[in-house]
Amino acid sequence: MDGARVASLEKDILFLQQTHKSTLEKLHEEIESLKRANKELQYRLIMDSHPRPPRDSSAGGLHGKHSQTGFISSQEKLDTAKYDVEQYGGIITSLLPLKIHSGQSRPPRTPTLQECEAIIQQLYNTNTLQSRELLRLKAMLNDAVLNKKKISSEVSILTKAYTSGSTSSGELEHFPKLPLRPLPKIQQPSQASVRERVILPAIRPSLRSSMTERQKRAQDVHKTRLRRAVNS
Incomplete structure (x- = not known):
C-alpha cells in the first residue's frame, strides 16, 4: 500500500509540475505579445500626433521609390x-x-x-x-x-594611445632647463688670519670659584691653628 501511494503521489507531483510549466510559458508568451502591441500603439500615437505636411507629386514619387526599395x-x-x-x-x-x-x-x-x-x-x-x-x-x-609581467604588444600600444591622447604634447608645461652651477670652493684661512681669530679675552674667575677658594683657605688656616695648638 505504501509503495502504491508513493507512486500515485509522484504522478500527482509530476502532473502539477508540467501544468505549472505550461502555464508559465503561456504567461510569458502573453507578456511578449502585450509588449509588442504596446510598442505598436506608442509608435502609432507618435506618428498620429505629428501630421505630415502636404507634398507635391515629385515628393510622392520620391517617397514611392524609397518605399519600394525599403x-x-x-x-x-x-x-x-x-x-x-x-x-x-x-x-x-x-x-x-x-x-x-x-x-x-x-x-x-x-x-x-x-x-x-x-x-x-x-x-x-x-x-x-x-x-x-x-x-x-x-x-x-x-x-x-x-x-x-606578460603584457601583450596590443595592450601596450592601446595604453600608450590612450595616455598620449588624453594630454597632447603641446599642452604639457615644459620647464626651462637651469644651468648647472659649481659649488663654491671653501678657502682655507692663512696662519695669520687664524692667529688673529684665535685671540680670545682672558678668562675671569667667577664669583662661585672665588668663594670656594676662600672657604678652602679658611679651612687650611683653621687646620694649621689646630695643629699648632695640639703640638704646643
Missing part, C-alpha cells in the same frame, strides 16, 4: 536624418525630434516606417560593434591585470 544607405541617412536639437535641446530620448530633410526647399518631414526601421537597424549595428569592442577591451584589461 533601404537607405548609411551615407544618405547621415545626410538626411538629424535631430532637431535647437528646438528641444538636451539629450534626445524619443522619436519626436527625428526629422528627414529631403531638400533645402522642402520642409522637414516625419520619417516613414521603413526609414525608421533602417535607422534603427543602423543604430543596432553600431551598438553591436561598440559592445564587441568593449568586451574585447575588458578582456585585454583583465589579461593585463592577471598577467602584469
